[in-house]
Amino acid sequence: DSGVTQTPKHLITATGQRVTLRCSPRSGDLSVYWYQQSLDQGLQFLIQYYNGEERAKGNILERFSAQQFPDLHSELNLSSLELGDSALYFCASSSGGDYGYTFGSGTRLTVV
Amino acid sequence: AQSVAQPEDQVNVAEGNPLTVKCTYSVSGNPYLFWYVQYPNRGLQFLLKYITGDNLVKGSYGFEAEFNKSQTSFHLKKPSALVSDSALYFCAVRDPYGNNRLAFGKGNQVVVIP
Numbered sequence: 001d002s003g004v005t006q007t008p009k010h011l012i013t014a015t016g017q018r019v020t021l022r023c024s025p026r027s028g029d030l031s032v033y034w035y036q037q038s039l040d041q042g043l044q045f046l047i048q049y050y051n052g053e054e055r056a057k058g059n060i061l062e063r064f065s066a067q068q069f070p071d072l073h074s075e076l077n078l079s080s081l082e083l084g085d086s087a088l089y090f091c092a093s094s095s096g097g098d099y100g101y102t103f104g105s106g107t108r109l110t111v112v
Numbered sequence: 113a114q115s116v117a118q119p120e121d122q123v124n125v126a127e128g129n130p131l132t133v134k135c136t137y138s139v140s141g142n143p144y145l146f147w148y149v150q151y152p153n154r155g156l157q158f159l160l161k162y163i164t165g166d167n168l169v170k171g172s173y174g175f176e177a178e179f180n181k182s183q184t185s186f187h188l189k190k191p192s193a194l195v196s197d198s199a200l201y202f203c204a205v206r207d208p209y210g211n212n213r214l215a216f217g218k219g220n221q222v223v224v225i226p
Contacts, residue, residue, distance in 0.1 A: 002155060033213060042218040043156075043202065056213055090155055094212075100146045100204075101214060103155035 003027065006091050006104035014112055018079040021107045025072055025093030031055070032074040033094070033101065034066055038087040049074055081111045114139045114207040116186075118217035126225050131193040133220050135186045135203030144206035145186045146214060147177055151199045159201075162186060173197070193224045 003026035013019055025032050034046040036059075045058035049068035060066075063081075068074040078085060088108050092101035116137045125131050137143055144163055148156040160171025167179045177188045188201060200221055204214040 002157075004155075031212075043216045045213065045215075048213055092156075096212060100158055100161055100206075101156075102158070103148075105155045108153075 002102050002104065004091060004093050004102050004104035006089075006107050008107060009105065010108050010110075012110045012112060013081060015081055015083060017081050017111075018077065019081065019109065021076040021078070021089050021091075021109075023074045023076070023091030023093075023104060025074070025091075026095075026102050029093035029095045029102070030072065031094045031096060032068055032072070033092045034060075034074070034076050035090045035092065036087045037090060037106075041087075043090075046076070078109070083111050085109065086111045114143075114205045114209070114215050116145075116203045116205045116215060116217040118201075118203055118220050120220055122221040122223060124223045124225060125193045127195055128192050131188075131190040131197065131222065131224070133188040133201045133203075133222060135188065135217060136184050137186060137203075137205050138184065139205055141208065143179075143186075144208075145177075145179065146204040146206070147171065147175070147186075147188050148202045148204065148216075149173075149199050150202065150219070156202060159188070193222075195224045195226050198222055198224045 005024040030051045032049045036044045046060040048056040066076045088106045090106045092103045146161045147159040162179045170176045202219045203217040
């Protein structure tokens with residue numbers, strides 16, 4: 001157990017639908033990062049939050065949004081889903097400094 | 113922007129032979145470099161990091177990495193590969209101008225042949 005919890009582990013949904021992925025960071029970590037991993041695109045950075053505030057945006061589609069709550073957990077919302085959104089979505093947390101990231105085990109999203 | 117490159121898609125090595133996974137970096141300033149490993153259907157796990165100090169960094173599971181400033185490389189190595197080392201390996205660099213987020217390479221699939 002890495003200390004970063006992601007739910008659900010698997011999600012199957014239809015095109016056009018909306019889903020919410022949840023992440024609880026490791027205790028004490030203020031930063032949360034979301035990544036999308038697909039076979040053809042590798043590991044793509046989506047968005048970063050620090051203590052409730054958005055800090056950086058990467059290759060995140062307008063159909064996707066995220067937030068970090070006062071208890072530091074984060075949610076990634078994906079709407080108007082397309083087949084190409086099928087991927088593994090990872091959350092990672094960090095305390096800053098030079099400690100790198102701790103990753104969750106991911107949510108596998110399948111859009112049918 | 114800071115970036116890393118992993119030039120090989122797949123590395124095949126026989127069990128018991130030395131394993132090397134290559135990574136080169138491009139940074140402004142001092143590099144903070146990381147290696148992560150991903151086993152099937154799992155998240156990325158931290159292996160080792162270079163921040164400062166000795167150029168040879170030792171990490172988890174018998175892995176080590178050599179920082180080479182003149183060649184801007186940070187290759188991951190293991191003296192004797194195991195079948196259980198078969199996984200996807202990612203090199204990453206910290207971007208101090210990008211809110212310290214990590215920029216990952218595309219990953220290298222390592223296949224250790226029994």
